[in-house]
Amino acid sequence: MALLRELGNTLGRLTGRPVARVDEDAGDPEAGRVREAAAARDWAAVRDVLDARPESEDRTGLLWAVGDVAGVEGWIADVVAAEPEAPLPRLVAGVRHISWAWEARTSASARHVSREQFQVFHERLAEAETWLYEVAEREPGWTSPWYALQVTGRGLEVGPDVARRRFEATVRRDPHHLGAHQQRLQQLCRKWGGSHEEMHDFAHRSAFDAPGGTLLGQLVAVAHIEHWLHLDSGADARYIGQPQVIASLHRAADHSVRHRDFVPGRGSLQVLNTFAMAFSLAGDHTAAREFFLATEGRVTEFPWYYLDGDPVASYKARRALAGR
Known part of the structure; x- marks a missing residue:
């Protein structure tokens, strides 16, 4: 939490918003x-x-x-x-x-x-x-x-x-290989023959069985986004806006990128973008703004391409809703 707050305070002193751009190298x-x-x-x-x-x-x-x-x-x-x-x-x-x-x-x-x-x-x-x-x-x-x-x-x-x-x-x-866990989560999605229940259970266990400060908290956010994608218009917003879904996003962020042991590094940019998108879809614009600030305008293609195929446009539209 302190790290993200520090990033937000620093960026808040800048004139205007950082220019949104796709970071093809995800910070590497x-x-x-x-x-x-x-x-x-x-x-x-x-x-x-x-x-x-x-x-x-x-x-x-x-x-x-x-x-x-x-x-x-x-x-x-x-x-x-x-x-x-x-x-x-x-x-x-x-x-x-x-x-x-x-x-x-x-x-x-x-x-x-x-x-x-x-x-x-x-x-x-x-x-x-x-x-x-x-x-x-x-x-x-x-x-x-x-x-x-x-x-x-x-x-x-x-x-x-x-x-x-x-x-x-x-x-x-x-044991904490983020890419491996991302692939496993996709395998458990309903679209690949799994189920929402298997997907959410895997995401939760992986995130919270890991020590605080790893990137695996992203899995909880990705699972909610995948569930949201599977639903029809209207039902999708009702699902992801539920208080228990928002609470689970906060718990995952607290155990991951907000945790005192979190150290920014390779892979963290995509995780910050994922939480920004998930909180925005859920309607928690205060939390979304926190993560938009932390990304510094650097956009990762995943997960933003899920919205309309243009990651930067989707990011900018959602950032504006969050008041940035």
Whole structure:
């Protein structure tokens, strides 16, 4: 609470509001550097950035930054051939094939994706799994391959037992890995074959079983947003505006980013944006304003793209409602 209040007081002394902009790197300056190196096909520079980051949640964002660069799937194969015993090129190849698979599928709903698109999607995910299992075998202590296998598993619909085992394998190596918990929560959403009850139970247990000050409180907010998204207009507002929902958001924030042990770092920007959106949807504009102040106008695509596809426009509209 003190940290967010301090951020808000500082920003309150500024003239006007911070300009809202999408922060593609989610507050991690090395993401831009590794993305540029990947676009330039500079494997030495990519390797240096990845090697300097611990093999855990800290490396996850950098891997996705590389994986989202078009063309990596071509030149990384040459690196694998040149370094046949090295696990890192295989990890990059696996992550790139995941992004490449979703490029083929697109973000359209399943009914608007052709049979040919689904075929390419599944082929690329299957190739990703081959790379990732090779990495997991060579580096049994690494977290990233198991986290990435959670993503491929959802796309390939591997089933609840396999999905659960992949999540468990990830958190055995990094118990508070936010990305792993986010993937597991998505797996438990009704839209992926789960239920609201399973989703909320998982979010609550994960958030409050963790020590105070971790980022896992975000899961409670995401679960309420997912529940809100599932409902029809009118019912959605009644759901998320319930006093017990607002109270649960406050408890999660208090145990997470408001907690005295919270230390801002990589990943926290998305969490602040998520609480800002959840409190805004719930109609608690005082709490929403607190989190909008803390984001300093830096917008993360998730979860704002859930509203109308334009994260900055959605953020600005909701920020205005909160009196910022």
